[in-house]
Amino acid sequence: MLCKSECNLSAANIAIMGSGLMGRLLALSLKRLGARVKLYDQSDQKGRGSAARAAAGLLTPLSESLVADKSIIAMGVKSLRLWPEILAQLQGYTFFQQQGSLVIAHQQDRAQLAHFEQHLTRHYSENDYQKLTRQQLAVLEPSLAKRFSCALFLPEEGQIGNRKLMSALTKQLIIEQVDWQLSAKITQVAPYYFVVNGEKKQADLVIDCRGTGAINSLEGLRAVRGELFQLFAPEVTLTRPVRLMHPRYQLYIAPKPKKHFVVGATEIEAHDNSEMTVRSALELLSAAYSVDSAFAEARILEQVSACRPALMNNHPAIFKQQGLIQINGLYRHGFLIAPVVLAKALQAVKQSFERVNHNNDEFSYLIKEVYHNA
């Protein structure tokens, strides 16, 4: 997809474990580069159980910058430019917009907003954000100006329809006849082979994109629980992502087409896929209601809870050794940074077959060579 045609993988048998966001993007890209790709997933085409379904598709790198470090922000900024190129190569419709995002706080939590503003002033250019008065806010989002007297506007930020994209990728995988094995229980992943539904299979290269499914095969990988709501709120007029700063939790509201909204998300250090707790539901919904009372009559379409795969530094990584590439740790930043991770993963695949190393370009820190003592 993003790899230009100079590399030819036509002789390569590549097996991809996991058809979440990364698995799908990689499968399509490698297929187009001529590889014989087989994609395996324990779930179905809808990606149930994948962290990608339980996301909001926020492309808001700067809004993440209080908790994510500069390398994630840089990947996010670059990915915002790469997404339209990727989407143009898919036949299915995917929602994408780049109309900026807003960060707000209630009067009693203004210190949180001041903290964020101090952080932006310290680390970013004054062109990256604008401080809005109530009047300026009213121009962008009239409903917010009723309750909030100021806001921070991050004009470059955007969002993507995460579930629409997963569906578009499904459609594309089918159109391009990618060999996709579903309900595949993967019990072992190793260089040049893997075990699926009890059967050992060989490949020239195995790529592990299983996310939390790889917890037992990747040291330091953990699951972080996140919970969110899908709402239908015809009375809400918000048009761009809004983040509410609060001393204990951060809430975001991501508007989707046809008056659908995603309200999230909790962040709990637990490997726990069980349903949303009452406490989380109360926190999320009362925070959403406090931003815009028009949420009162919204219909709850779905409560979602899922685990995001994270490494101990909360950064993504591509672990590369002969015959095996493991891509993991996209954490809560999957859609935010996927295009950059995809480009680097394709580079790692190319290196595996060409046996050449040109690893000193942008984001090269993503690729980590794994050596085993003989």
Added chain:
Amino acid sequence: MALTIYGQQLSSRLLIGSALYPSPDVMSKAILASGSDVVTLSLKRQNPSAQAGAEFWQQIQRLGLTLLPNTAGCKNAEEAYTLAQMSREIFQTDWIKLEVIGDDYNLQPDAIELLKSAEQLVNAGFKVLPYCTDDLVLCQRLYDVGCEVIMPWASPIGTGKGLMNPYNLETIRLRLPEATLIIDAGIGKPSDACLAMEMGFDGVLLNSAVALADNPIVMAKAFAQAVNAGAEAYMAGIMPERQTAQPSTPTLDTPFWHQTE
């Protein structure tokens, strides 16, 4: 300079929390940089009965420090009791940092439930470190029911407002000379921690002030130095304040020195 808590000698008077860091890696490095021997951790929201937080807890356990599980998120004595039992089982420790919250917004402890809960837990063999407000009588009562360590707040959790009511804190120190007193919550700057130690408190417990700093690792070090400075200053005996200036060197060699007054 050692601090003794429930018979265990600790080399640092700074106790540190494990929440709100940008990543577990930064958390581990900041905790190590703080020099703390004791690290607090919460388990209420992590589905403890299914041990769902194990991957994260192991990262903390690998630091090899003394764990102080807390009951954050509990609103009454029954909830705190159940969670304390669970944490004793999971972490094999009878230490418990008791938090019973009465007000959801500023996380102010519920004094009545706290006292009830502290007594229950002490009777069940726990070594209880209660987080409380800076109310002398409440601290006294907690001490009376068997808490050897009392942890009054400097100001509400996460506010970073520092020592909001120094008079109350000084009174508690003065009136409970035998209790181990640790300032818990509300510390914003290293100077706040230093001030608490200069007052004669035995230690400082904090989390947000380090975890939410731009650079938590460097801030952890700054707090370690501040706590140490305050503790040494207290032990060294701080000279009393005076109303008039008193030169430390004679001014006899200054011409007409006596006419300038």
